[in-house]
Amino acid sequence: MTSKQLSSPCRRKPRGKAKASIELASVYLELKSRVEPTWDNPEPDDYIVGLDGDVMVSGGGEEDDVRVGYMSAFNVHFGQAYDDGVPWFDVLDARSADMALYADLIDLEASCYTEWVESTFEPFGSDLLILDRIRIEPEHRGHGYGLYAAELMISGFGPSIGLIACVPAPYELLKDAPIRTNDSGVRINREHAIPGWEAAEAKLRKHWSLLGFQQLPASDVFALSQSARRPPMETVVQKYFAGKRRQSQLGK
Numbered sequence: 001m002t003s004k005q006l007s008s009p010c011r012r013k014p015r016g017k018a019k020a021s022i023e024l025a026s027v028y029l030e031l032k033s034r035v036e037p038t039w040d041n042p043e044p045d046d047y048i049v050g051l052d053g054d055v056m057v058s059g060g061g062e063e064d065d066v067r068v069g070y071m072s073a074f075n076v077h078f079g080q081a082y083d084d085g086v087p088w089f090d091v092l093d094a095r096s097a098d099m100a101l102y103a104d105l106i107d108l109e110a111s112c113y114t115e116w117v118e119s120t121f122e123p124f125g126s127d128l129l130i131l132d133r134i135r136i137e138p139e140h141r142g143h144g145y146g147l148y149a150a151e152l153m154i155s156g157f158g159p160s161i162g163l164i165a166c167v168p169a170p171y172e173l174l175k176d177a178p179i180r181t182n183d184s185g186v187r188i189n190r191e192h193a194i195p196g197w198e199a200a201e202a203k204l205r206k207h208w209s210l211l212g213f214q215q216l217p218a219s220d221v222f223a224l225s226q227s228a229r230r231p232p233m234e235t236v237v238q239k240y241f242a243g244k245r246r247q248s249q250l251g252k
Helices: 078-083 088-095 097-105 115-121 145-157 197-209 233-251
Strands: 002-007 027-034 048-057 066-076 128-136 163-166 222-225
Touching: 027 066, 027 145, 048 088, 048 145, 066 088, 066 145, 078 088, 088 097, 097 128, 097 163, 115 222, 128 145, 145 197, 145 233, 197 222
Parallel strands: 128 163
Antiparallel strands: 002 027, 027 048, 048 066, 066 128, 163 222
């Protein structure tokens, strides 16, 4: 078991005579991970490395730091799986039904990304970082901490020439909802039966698009490429708070 801490810049200093446009929050991640060997009869699931841990905000000293949420992600080593002759879909399907949703990114027969993904995101590599869950505790929401956490995970663990993907969904609304299955016992969509799901989902999708995520056609999956120029964190945070101000004005 290993642990790693990632920090975002706090009170970023301006370069030269330019003034800093916004003061960034002092957010960091404390993560743990487990890596399984793939050199001796690996299982498809072994090509996925999980990362999970706490979203923290520094208070000026370790004793003053505050845990504001939780985050989990998965590094999917498609390149190594391909070299070992393991189909990409088998890798995704071996972990969970939620992970299998990301099969929308790939050509199931050829173990590569779909033509649309290739032409739209132009990834130079095959590896994939999945942002699985980001949960900020209710009392700490409204500061953009989830966006900071996502950016830290992307910059720290995203493949430099691959893809990052997520499925923005209000998973908290599923907590008290009954699981629905079809006759084969396979879990099926249930979100449209949950009050408030569509509005919450639309809000989250707009939220994550601030980081540059783009939705795949006819899919719940959003993706972005490390090869594309992404907005700086200052711009992301500015747009986030501008959106909150607009919502506040509309609510008056």
